[in-house]
Amino acid sequence: MLAGLFNKLTGSTSVPAIEHDELVKAHQQRSCVIVDVREPHEFKGGHIPGAVNHPLSRFDPDSLVHDKPVVLICQAGGRSATALRRALAAGRQDIRHYAGGMSRWRAHGGPVA
Structure with missing residues (x-):
């Protein structure tokens, strides 16, 4: 199901990105996990509802x-x-x-917790 969603990529092929509308749909359907890589104080200042925080300073893909x-x-x-x-x-x-980060999410009126 989500494979089709991620087939439409933006940005360079070395850095696959998801479009805003696709992220909104995936978020609404809960078909992905949103991982916010900002630092904890940034995350506490507002994040996509349901996102989890894995700061880049301690990021472990495993x-x-x-x-x-x-x-x-991120931002x-x-x-x-x-x-x-x-x-x-x-x-x-x-x-x-999500190439535009929270700045783009907020600019599009996305919900923030």
Whole structure:
């Protein structure tokens, strides 16, 4: 089901990204796990409801869930792209990042907890 969702990628092929509308749909359907790689104080300042916090400063791709696809997010896309590259290098295939980060999420009116 989510395979089709992730087939539509944006950005470079080395850093697969998910489009806003696709992330909204996946979030609503709970068909992915959203992992926020910002630091805890940033995460506490507002995050996508249901997201889990795995700060880039302590990011370990092996600690990510394995039963659902993962979408990484940060503030503007840089840290999530770094985390994505680490996860891909560790062999994860079911992972993408949201290139616009929380800035884009908020600009599109996405819910924030």
